[in-house]
Amino acid sequence: MGRQGARGRAVIGFVGVALLATVGFLATSCGRQWLHRVDSAVLGERGTDTWARVRGSEDWSGVEPLRPNQDYAWLAAAGAPVRIAHALGESDLPTANTLGAARRAYRAGLRVLEVDLVMEDGELRCQHDPGPQGDLVKDGCTFETLLTTVPGDAWILLDLKSDFEAAGEYVVNRIKGTADARRVVFQLYQPQDFSLFNRWQSKADLPGPVLTTYRVRRSVDHVALQAGRLGVAALAVPLDRLPALSVRPAGAVVLAHPVHDCTAWAEAMRRVDGVYTLSSLQCAHSFKVGSS
Structure with missing residues (x-):
């Protein structure tokens, strides 16, 4: 014993x-x-979704839909499959989010350029995080200088890293009543962003937005099921959440990010209609892009 x-x-x-x-x-x-x-x-993010429902902090079922007849011409211009220049086409490189990167992405034929923006000292700066940028190249890229650098037949897709409402108000006040309004594409992150966007769209002639799930606490399937009702034609999903997506959102294309190499490209293209990628990435695929 x-x-x-x-x-x-x-x-x-x-x-x-x-x-x-x-x-x-x-x-x-x-x-x-x-x-x-x-x-x-x-588990298809069932654990994620259960925890989010227990916390009760995010409900997509009562979200205010977009206004009808959203303008998604930028999706057609982005090619087939859709290619979006991630961090102006040079994400994870020292030149990410620079005017030089934007010029190179445009020359490479990309017509939708995604940029990270942080509000500092009263202006929207092209950078992923606030504060000093270390070894990252700085070449004067702000929302203002980007508007003048990117040609008029290309779209600027915003990833607002600062307070969404404050940064969005800054953008709308700058572009309302101008031709630039029709080529600035918002990404929406949370349920409350839809009512803000509807308000902004009443002030400026904004194109249809992207609903991105990288800040979403509910499962990607839950959000995808709501996307059709909300009138969204573009749903972005992080690559690591893509295995949990089993629902095709009604009437919407699915975009994956980040796709920075051909292995990730092959993985993503089995499931999605387009990617946020590097402007220099060339894999064993064919695609159509906007005219150069």
């Missing part, structure tokens, strides 16, 4: 240590990423 008791205590101790180690791992950034990948690839 003594030997069996000692063995039992050893087993309990081992299980306890293993449990603590597992909890500790899941509390780390790597652990959370691993758990998210399992939830996405195996």
Whole structure:
């Protein structure tokens, strides 16, 4: 009995240590990423969706739809499959979000250029994060200079990293009543963004927006089911959440990001209609782009 008791205590101790180690791992950034990948690839984000519903912080079922007859001419200009220049076509490079990158993306034939924008010192600057940019190239790219740099037959797709309402108001006040309004495309992130966008569209002749899920707490299927009702014709999904998408949004194309190499391209194109990518990326595929 003594030997069996000692063995039992050893087993309990081992299980306890293993449990603590597992909890500790899941509390780390790597652990959370691993758990998210399992939830996405195996469970279809049911864990993510359950937790979001318990918290009750995000409900898409009552979101105000877009106005009818949205202008999505920019999707046709982006080619087939759709190609969007990620961070002006040079994401993860020191030249990301620069005017030079925008020029190179345009010369490469891309006609929809996505840019990260941060509000600092009263202007929208082309950068992914606030504060000093380290080794990243700075060449004077702001929302203002980008408007004058990007030719009039290309669209600028906004990824607003600052307060959405404040940054959006800045953009709308700058472009309302101008031809630029028709080539500035918003991305919407949260349910409340739709009512803001509807208000802005009453002030400026804005094209149809993208609904992007990279900040969404509900499952991508939940949002995709709502996309048709909301009148959205473009749904963007992060590459790591793509395995959980089993629903095709009615009347909408699906876009994946980031797609920076041909392996990611091949993975994405089995499921989606287009990608946010590098302007220099050339894989074993054919595509049509806007005229150069």
